[in-house]
């Protein structure tokens with residue numbers, strides 16, 4: 001078994017709310033580790049609308065999704081939180097007592113934590129690949145249909161069909177071109193959202209006869225016992241074409257799914273985690289829920305609200321992590337002790 | 346006010362009033378039309394508000410912007426009359442508009 005990482009607080013989700021919680025916890029000398037299934041920080045802001053302006057962050061008349069994430073990253077820098085990206089938290093088990101909680105946490109990458117508190121800032125849930133509603137696709141999943149790729153070697157010598165026009169589709173087309181027996185890239189139009197240099201490289205491989213490019217959409221699958229043989233595609237003139245393949249990778253973007261949170265013994269209400277509005281604690285003492293994932297009377301799914309929730313939750317986390325400390329209230333403008341933590345005094 | 350007819354996957358017709366200046370997606374959500382999810386709330390960031398414009402209305406409704414085209418890549422079973430309903434503003438010109446909703450959003 002791998003060594004356990006011990007920490008004061010484990011934050012699940014590196015969206016804006018999880019990121020700002022690092023700040024509020026840090027001011028109270030609470031060390032945090034942050035886990036997110038995405039390979040980058042920023043949650044919805046970074047994944048869904050990096051370039052769109054947000055107009056309701058106090059003090060910022062306008063800031064883009066990515067701009068906000070970059071600012072939060074700089075703001076929490078002094079606290080040295082450790083990030084574990086590309087990992088999903090699958091298990092949270094309570095080990096301690098109500099007054100001295102302790103949790104064992106596991107991720108899909110095999111990382112194990114022992115934390116005195118858990119802050120669930122999971123937003124709308126884990127970002128997971130969208131599954132296109134092609135009839136019968138479920139029967140092929142894991143054996144012939146893959147939404148993500150763990151080991152390139154698994155595709156050596158296979159006849160691969162990649163569907164999509166973004167960076168994931170193009171990157172895997174380029175990466176697998178030299179490993180697979182044949183790579184076919186299928187997209188609904190002859191225009192690609194992916195980075196221009198990947199598109200150029202793909203077109204080069206098509207000219208060299210190494211990659212097949214087809215324009216159309218998958219409408220059906222043929223095969224037996226989970227083993228794919230053909231993808232039935234429709235081109236833009238309505239003609240049906242067959243693409244021979246024994247592996248298919250559809251890249252249709254990401255959607256948020258609650259995921260394993262449902263298995264941690266917490267009370268849930270319509271896929272959200274109910275909390276009180278004093279401490280934002282869940283039905284399990286020591287586990288908190290802040291941001292889009294929680295619910296309470298009057299809840300607004302706003303970044304602003306999530307920031308407030310993090311500040312209040314941190315106060316209660318402090319009671320668990322530093323139970324003997326006398327709690328004093330301080331401002332960052334005037335407290336030299338806070339300023340030392342921020343590295344500005 | 347303009348009238349919009351939504352025809353869902355089962356063929357049921359839902360004729361509803363739409364506020365001028367609102368979007369076709371908002372109208373669908375307000376009226377609980379089956380087949381529209383609108384996960385992102387109309388920001389052209391999720392492609393779960395995909396609809397098919399009645400061919401007779403296609404010209405009036407117009408073509409998607411390039412941002413919308415990019416987002417349509419994430420929807421399933423795209424046809425020449427596919428649009429994201431959050432990107433269509435209701436105007437007097439669209440009074441009587443007919444759109445079809447898919448069985449499921451991708």
Ligand SMILES: Cc1cc2nc3c(=O)[nH]c(=O)nc-3n(C[C@H](O)[C@H](O)[C@H](O)COP(=O)(O)OP(=O)(O)OC[C@H]3O[C@@H](n4cnc5c(N)ncnc54)[C@H](O)[C@@H]3O)c2cc1C
Pocket residue numbers: 012013014015016017018019035036037038042043044045048049053054055056087088089090121122123124125126127258259260261290291292293301302303304306384385388390
């Ligand atoms: C298009 C759009 C526009 C918006 N505009 C605004 C606006 O103008 N103003 C505003 O205030 N809000 C806006 N919002 C809402 C705002 O983005 C959300 O309120 C905010 O992102 C919530 O932050 P969060 O940190 O709670 O969750 P999220 O940003 O959803 O982040 C949660 C993170 O947790 C991760 N996660 C979940 N479960 C696990 C797990 N088990 N293991 C590992 N990681 C996990 C997810 O992968 C995700 O990265 C908008 C949203 C969208 C989609």
Ligand code: FES
Pocket residue numbers: 370382383384385386387388389390391392393394416429430431432
């Ligand atoms: S509601 Fe999300 S793209 Fe239209």
